Amino acid sequence: MPDSRLLLSGDEAIALAARHAGVALGAGYPGTPSTEILEAFSEQGGHAQWSPNEKVALEVALGAAFGGARAMATMKHVGLNVAADPLFTAAYTGVTGALIVVSADDPGLASSQNEQDNRHFAVAAGVPMLEPSDSQEAYEFLFTAVELSERWQIPVLYRITTRVCHSKTLVTPRANVPPPPPTNFQRDVRSRVMIPAYARPAHHRLRKKLAEIAAWNETSPLNRVAGGNGPLGIITSGISFMHAREAAPDARVLKLGLTHPLPFGQIEQFVRSVERCVVIEEGDPYLAQAIRAHGLAVESKPEMYRFGELNVTRVRRILAADTSPEPTPQPGKPPQLCEGCAHRAVFDTLHKLDCIVAGDIGCYTLGVLPPFNAMDSCVCMGASLGVGLGLRHILPPDQARRVVSVIGDSTFVHSGITGLVEMVYNPPPTGHVLIILDNGTTAMTGHQEHPGTGRTLEHQATGKVVFEDLARAVGVKRVYVVEPRPGSPELENLLAESLATNALTLIVTRRPCILVAKQIREYEKCAVACAPSES
């Protein structure tokens, strides 16, 4: 018999399942560890698109689901903060097709600014949540997510973590999956127009759906008991299940797949079946607190294991209640701005002029490290604008004049445009200087396209947002484009002059990322050659 097993990352397994389950549209914004889902979905022929940010992506997917399609929005954990607004009310409106919201959390901060635990979002928004443990489950649970979403007409939070996203494990795909029903607009004003009069009953409907799902979850195959016969019991979910099974092969393990709303009846039965019950979970004590609040005596991990990822070694320590300090391996080599990176010249200049730099999220955040030491804040996507303006408003003028906001091209499109409007609307007395580091790609996450490149996810020519035109249109008078070159005084002179005025200035430093400059030139050539004639 031929080997039908595929070695797939969790991200690739989700993409394949989305294809097989008839997901008609996937939208998202690149973010480690979620980025590869839409790329793989596109490679397999799915309709995938990068949106300017996660909020828009989720709204596009919601619209598709209103139209009866199966739709998916993908993002990293912090992306769901941006998309929280539509998520919370989409839980009220419900959907006609299916809406899967994929949140890829990053415990241990492999490539993120925080390690927030998005399981709390399922509770806060009131949506069911699935947590797969490996690529086979990542594949299977996506079908389940579609089924749940369509059966209860509710968005489903599909919560994964770095080690599920980026570990490759074997997947046996399903054969012969039936196609989804055709899309068709059905007017349903009372469900989808959330004026208070319609939203009040919608909230009641949501709570009723969750109660039904909780009852269904008591006997659902998503939760199962594995391992030995105790006396040690472990309750776990996601990747922690794998670590726990390896760390304690004889333990009896309740593995939860649908972790909101929780199957408390099943959990209670399990807790009573073992002598000692420990909850093994990464991040916040989400399961432990919920189970204890239900009146069941379970052990939670010691506080020190809230931080960072779990692994087999750490799970063994948790089970032994070991809170002695963990050995810290010799640190590896930290990442740095590439040799020849155009951002280097910009941060050299910012350092030389002793600027106060409100920074942002991307490769260029590495400008904080020596030899540049040229970043003073980095909080979230787009914060460079607001934080820089806030500093300008309150600092004494000699300090205020040193404040510069620095943001990358993709990040600017994501969350910088409203900050640009704020700059024009509430200008500080000393003016302000915004630098857009335009390297023509979303470099940090692996070189994805964005609206500023004028190319789609599949690198095809499309509408292009031109930053300097946009800035002029909203009312910025001083707009400059500079090619940052080492040793050239052009940027330094312009920046010094701009800081000395009381005006608002945008400086776009434009040079393609050296890692993909050649590829970008090829896309551009193709775009000219392949572009449809204007009609």
Next chain:
Amino acid sequence: MSNSPVTNIVIGGLGGQGVLKASDILADAAVRAGYDVKKSELHGMSQRGGSVSSDVRFGDAVLSPMVPTGEADFLVILSSDQVEPNRHVLRDDGQLIVPEQIDAEKLANRKSLNVALLGLLSRSLPIPLEHWQASLRANLVEKLHEANLQAFDLGRTASSSKSTAPR
């Protein structure tokens, strides 16, 4: 699930050296040999020249995708300065494989060091040569096949004069 032994390999190096490619080739070869296989690494910052490592585990049934501390049977290092940051993963009697064991002058393409080290590793693994070769062809574009098959062979037949025991 089976408790039969799992073979644990960690490959470490710097961003751009082909750590992840090497672990892809190894994992694919193990799949072709019929094993359960899991492979894990962190993406994201790796392209900026920082440390990168990747875990590959295979056997009858693998649970965690990450090699527990001190349980790697093999540690394959692509850049000598990455030995110390990764040494803690290796078991006491584990085997360390380092770039010095390959005569870089003999590589048709210096970028194939990762594959040459896989060749060295392959001598100690129960994966038939045909699966390694099929995996190399499947994971590399065609124009790189010749140089990498040569590099693999160089590693597989290299003399083991240099010590591979952990120091």
